[in-house]
Amino acid sequence: MTWPAGGGPFAAGRAGTAGLPFAGIPSELQAGVDKLLATEPDHPEPTARFQHARPDPDGARLNLWRLVVRYWPMVLLAGVLVVVETLTLQAAPLLTQIAIDEGISHRQVFVLVGVALVYLISVLVTGLASGARTKVTGRIAAWVMNDLRVRVFTQLQRLSLDFFTEEKAGVIMTRMTSDVENLQQLLQDGLVQFAIQGLTMVVVTVILFAYDVQLALLTVALVVPVLTVLSLWFRSASSRGYTRVRDSIAAVLADLSESLQGVRVVTAHNRQRHNTSRHRAVTGAYFDANVYTGHINAVYGPSTQVVSLVGQLVLLAVGASMVAAGRLSVGELVAFLLYLGAFFQPIQQLVQLYNTYQQGQASVGKLRRLLATEPSVLEAPDAADLPPVHGLIRFAGVSFGYDPHHPVLHGIDLEIAAGETVAFVGPTGAGKSTIAKLVTRFYDPTEGTVLLDGHDLRAVSIESLRRQLGVVPQEPFLFSGTLRDNIRFARPEAGDDAVWEALRAVGLVDVVERMPAGLDTVVQERGQSLSSGERQLVALARAFLAHPRVLVLDEATSNLDLRSETKVEAALDALLESRTALLIAHRLSTAMKADRIVVVDVGRVVEVGTHTELVAAGGLYGQMYRTWTSQAGQSNADPPTPSAP
Numbered sequence: 001m002t003w004p005a006g007g008g009p010f011a012a013g014r015a016g017t018a019g020l021p022f023a024g025i026p027s028e029l030q031a032g033v034d035k036l037l038a039t040e041p042d043h044p045e046p047t048a049r050f051q052h053a054r055p056d057p058d059g060a061r062l063n064l065w066r067l068v069v070r071y072w073p074m075v076l077l078a079g080v081l082v083v084v085e086t087l088t089l090q091a092a093p094l095l096t097q098i099a100i101d102e103g104i105s106h107r108q109v110f111v112l113v114g115v116a117l118v119y120l121i122s123v124l125v126t127g128l129a130s131g132a133r134t135k136v137t138g139r140i141a142a143w144v145m146n147d148l149r150v151r152v153f154t155q156l157q158r159l160s161l162d163f164f165t166e167e168k169a170g171v172i173m174t175r176m177t178s179d180v181e182n183l184q185q186l187l188q189d190g191l192v193q194f195a196i197q198g199l200t201m202v203v204v205t206v207i208l209f210a211y212d213v214q215l216a217l218l219t220v221a222l223v224v225p226v227l228t229v230l231s232l233w234f235r236s237a238s239s240r241g242y243t244r245v246r247d248s249i250a251a252v253l254a255d256l257s258e259s260l261q262g263v264r265v266v267t268a269h270n271r272q273r274h275n276t277s278r279h280r281a282v283t284g285a286y287f288d289a290n291v292y293t294g295h296i297n298a299v300y301g302p303s304t305q306v307v308s309l310v311g312q313l314v315l316l317a318v319g320a321s322m323v324a325a326g327r328l329s330v331g332e333l334v335a336f337l338l339y340l341g342a343f344f345q346p347i348q349q350l351v352q353l354y355n356t357y358q359q360g361q362a363s364v365g366k367l368r369r370l371l372a373t374e375p376s377v378l379e380a381p382d383a384a385d386l387p388p389v390h391g392l393i394r395f396a397g398v399s400f401g402y403d404p405h406h407p408v409l410h411g412i413d414l415e416i417a418a419g420e421t422v423a424f425v426g427p428t429g430a431g432k433s434t435i436a437k438l439v440t441r442f443y444d445p446t447e448g449t450v451l452l453d454g455h456d457l458r459a460v461s462i463e464s465l466r467r468q469l470g471v472v473p474q475e476p477f478l479f480s481g482t483l484r485d486n487i488r489f490a491r492p493e494a495g496d497d498a499v500w501e502a503l504r505a506v507g508l509v510d511v512v513e514r515m516p517a518g519l520d521t522v523v524q525e526r527g528q529s530l531s532s533g534e535r536q537l538v539a540l541a542r543a544f545l546a547h548p549r550v551l552v553l554d555e556a557t558s559n560l561d562l563r564s565e566t567k568v569e570a571a572l573d574a575l576l577e578s579r580t581a582l583l584i585a586h587r588l589s590t591a592m593k594a595d596r597i598v599v600v601d602v603g604r605v606v607e608v609g610t611h612t613e614l615v616a617a618g619g620l621y622g623q624m625y626r627t628w629t630s631q632a633g634q635s636n637a638d639p640p641t642p643s644a645p
């Protein structure tokens, strides 16, 4: 096989063909592709609608009906097909009766042939109706699932950070996997089988009574009570069982996802054996739950079968005596018994389907709860766009706790002038990152307000606020994709020139030029293929490219070696020029360069001032500085190292 110039299927994507795995479709395959495109359903270009202000409009009222009603013409069609399928399916016993009573007893061959023909047609119609019905419900299910997945994903984009701290990622994943799949099963087959079996029961009951009231009454008296008791037991037992199954599979997935995310730590600390045994425990619970449901099914299925066989036996005896007395024809008895079989089948199926239904409903419940969750950082309904700001930040009596009962910040009053660089220093866990998260409105203060240029952050639209903020978090996150896309994350429309400028600013040019694919280098998931210093530089370049008015740098240079840090600091000086910046730093050498230093301790601002002022005041900062210089020895240009004299 020859590939057109530009490369085979494994040629790297080049500029201009980004996103395509190869440069074009080989001419000999073009015809096939055209044919495929012609038969493919037309997917409209996905249009993303995302608004902070408008949470899922009726997420709180999610139910099965609301999910399918959008596709009501298809639902109606499925309903018609179900009726056709059910009725034609019940023609067989009647035809058998005619064949026996008219054809066989009276030796009428043409009746037999006629019956056989009608039978054939009814089978064909049943088959066609059933095929069409499966296709229609499959479509409905696929549409509904697609809508739902997008809705749930959008909601997850909207929810605030506290939600993701509290919910395990693995459990959130089960919403999108097993819960959505349960629903899919219900919509594709469950509901329609419910309709078919329910309708069959009604039709067959009517037919049974039409054949012989006495026999029909006997049937009802004999089997219905026993079956009812059995079914009621099964219903409650299996509902308990499936709740266990669901909860335990969520636990299995949560454990799996956590140990995958932490695989490096697991390996380093030799926790493999421990983790395996813990996983064994959670899968054990899942196993037990499955054994339990299997056990219930094993009791219920055969018992109902025995009941139905005993019932048929009794009715056969009674019916035979009626035939002997001349009150019933042989054909009628055979038809009655066949219909009786058709009467028992739906009962069993209906109860099994009830499980599918319950699982689907439970999943709807969980999805409803998720869709109805209100983001804790909520956009005000009348939020206006934040106009371009100068960058004056004010904390007015701000208190905050991740858990409202345990405040982490207490009564912070602070003003940061536009264009000023303020360093935040203080012990670990003092609340520095938390202060930064309030500026970016990842959380809202429990008390007091944070103002930007005099605008309460809660009063402006979230998007317009974050557009003017640049954040380099303590643990930068890169996405799987090219370096280029990671750097222009906040400004996807930026050209390569801008990207290179950002790289130059943070001193990454050499590193990128050394990479064989340059800007097209693919960084693996979470940027695992870069060193953590490189990750920080990429995050810095990302912030640089966004040209924000306010920059929040949380330990943005903590993983850099001294030389790189010095290089970045030169760039930072340029970057911070005329922007407001919050610079969180453990290294006092970084903090010293700020216009002012804010010392945070146990959630309070304890000192504010320039480096010289604070050293002279001899408070906490003075202490920190003395420790640092004494450790650094003669040359206080170097930060302390444990081995320093």
Ligand SMILES: Nc1ncnc2c1ncn2[C@@H]1O[C@H](COP(=O)(O)OP(=O)(O)OP(=O)(O)O)[C@@H](O)[C@H]1O
Binding pocket: 165, 402, 403, 408, 426, 427, 428, 429, 430, 431, 432, 433, 434, 435, 474
């Ligand atoms: N998502 C969270 N949920 C609950 N508590 C939190 C959360 N994040 C931080 N905390 C707590 O809030 C306090 C302040 O944390 P913060 O991250 O602001 O400290 P920090 O000053 O940035 O520390 P470091 O210098 O180690 O980064 C800590 O006691 C921490 O345990």
Ligand SMILES: [Mg+2]
Binding pocket: 432, 433, 434, 474, 554
């Ligand atoms: Mg921190």
